Amino acid sequence: GDSVTQMEGPVTLSEEAFLTINCTYTATGYPSLFWYVQYPGEGLQLLLKATKADDKGSNKGFEATYRKETTSFHLEKGSVQVSDSAVYFCALSDPPYTYGNKLVFGAGTILRVKS
Amino acid sequence: DAGVIQSPRHEVTEMGQEVTLRCKPISGHNSLFWYRQTMMRGLELLIYFNNNVPIDDSGMPEDRFSAKMPNASFSTLKIQPSEPRDSAVYFCASSYGTGVLTEAFFGQGTRLTVV
Numbered sequence: 001g002d003s004v005t006q007m008e009g010p011v012t013l014s015e016e017a018f019l020t021i022n023c024t025y026t027a028t029g030y031p032s033l034f035w036y037v038q039y040p041g042e043g044l045q046l047l048l049k050a051t052k053a054d055d056k057g058s059n060k061g062f063e064a065t066y067r068k069e070t071t072s073f074h075l076e077k078g079s080v081q082v083s084d085s086a087v088y089f090c091a092l093s094d095p096p097y098t099y100g101n102k103l104v105f106g107a108g109t110i111l112r113v114k115s
Numbered sequence: 116d117a118g119v120i121q122s123p124r125h126e127v128t129e130m131g132q133e134v135t136l137r138c139k140p141i142s143g144h145n146s147l148f149w150y151r152q153t154m155m156r157g158l159e160l161l162i163y164f165n166n167n168v169p170i171d172d173s174g175m176p177e178d179r180f181s182a183k184m185p186n187a188s189f190s191t192l193k194i195q196p197s198e199p200r201d202s203a204v205y206f207c208a209s210s211y212g213t214g215v216l217t218e219a220f221f222g223q224g225t226r227l228t229v230v
Contacts (some may be wrong), residue, residue, distance in 0.1 A: 027119030043119070043206060087157065099146050099165040101210070101217060105158035 002027045004106035006090050012112045017078040021109045023064075023090035026071065031092040033057075033066055033073040034103065038087040047075075047088070080113045087111070119222035122208050127228045133195040136225045139188055148219060149182055150206040151193050158206070164190065197229045200206030 007022040025031065025053040032051045048057030053068035062077045073090060087108045093101035120139040126214040128134050140147050164184045172182070179198070184190040184228040195199055204226050208219040 041223065043223045044208075045221070046218050073133065099163065100172055101219060102148075102160060102163060102171070103158075103219065104160070105150075107157040 001090055002092060002094060002104045004030070004090050004092055004104055006088075006106035006109050008107075008109070009110055010110035012114065013080055015082055015115050016079045017113075019075070019080045019084075019111070021075040021088055021090075021111070023073045023075065023106060024071050025073065025092050027088075027092055029094040031094045032101065033064070034091040034093070034101075035062070035064055035073070035075050036089040036091060036105075038089065038108070040086070044089060065077055080111070082113045082115050085111055085113045119207055119209050119220050121205075121222035121225050124223065125224060125226045125228075127230065128197055130195045130198055130229055132229075133193065134197045134201075134219045134227060134229075136192040136205050136207075136227070138190045138192070138207030138222060140190070140207070141211075141220055142188065142215075144209035144220075145187070146217070146219075147184060147190050147212075148208040149190070150208065152204040152206060152224070153202075161192070169213045194227075197227075199229045202227055202229050 003026045005024050029098045035047040037047045038044045048059040050057040050066035056065045064073050064075045089108045090106040091103045122137045142145045146165050148183045149161040150158050152158045161174045162182045167184045183215045204224045206224045210217045
């Protein structure tokens with residue numbers, strides 16, 4: 001079945017450091033890929049997505065590129081802030097999308113940013 | 116819009132008791148998803164509905180779990196009888212439309228503890 005593997009956390013960085021959170025996937029079809037973020041005490045929010053190979057999703061300074069050849073969707077940010085501290089989830093959704101996206105999530109990576 | 120509303124936010128119950136979790140999706144959304152988050156298994160899709168009809172309940176772990184959506188603005192997830200291994204955070208999400216570009220909006224979750 002489909003699965004998503006993320007790097008284990010927690011990841012602890014100083015403010016303004018460069019962030020990479022690795023994500024690889026296994027899918028039977030040609031999935032769409034997502035990053036969700038969960039701030040303390042809140043539900044998950046969509047951060048960015050990509051629907052086909054070589055697409056780059058971006059939002060709030062975060063970026064991820066859909067790499068079909070390496071089945072990866074690594075999350076990056078050039079300069080993190082304390083407010084980026086959260087749990088980040090990589091996810092995929094396989095077609096058909098008749099009822100929207102049925103998401104398969106990775107385990108989540110805790111990010112802690114120190115001032 | 117108030118977003119997806121889940122109640123209660125926290126629930127502590129004794130083993131063997133019936134537990135009912137509630138979800139109010141965003142008005143106008145036609146798909147609703149129930150997820151469970153545990154340390155061991157991460158985020159898992161339990162069941163999802165489209166236009167109030169259950170589409171796929173293959174993620175429901177046991178017959179002790181049941182879900183209903185009597186109308187477009189309300190859904191319940193019931194566990195009867197509850198067991199300690201059901202302790203988890205349960206999320207409800209809703210989305211509108213079809214296709215890969217639909218976005219799922221998550222509630223804040225219900226933290227269930229079965230003692």
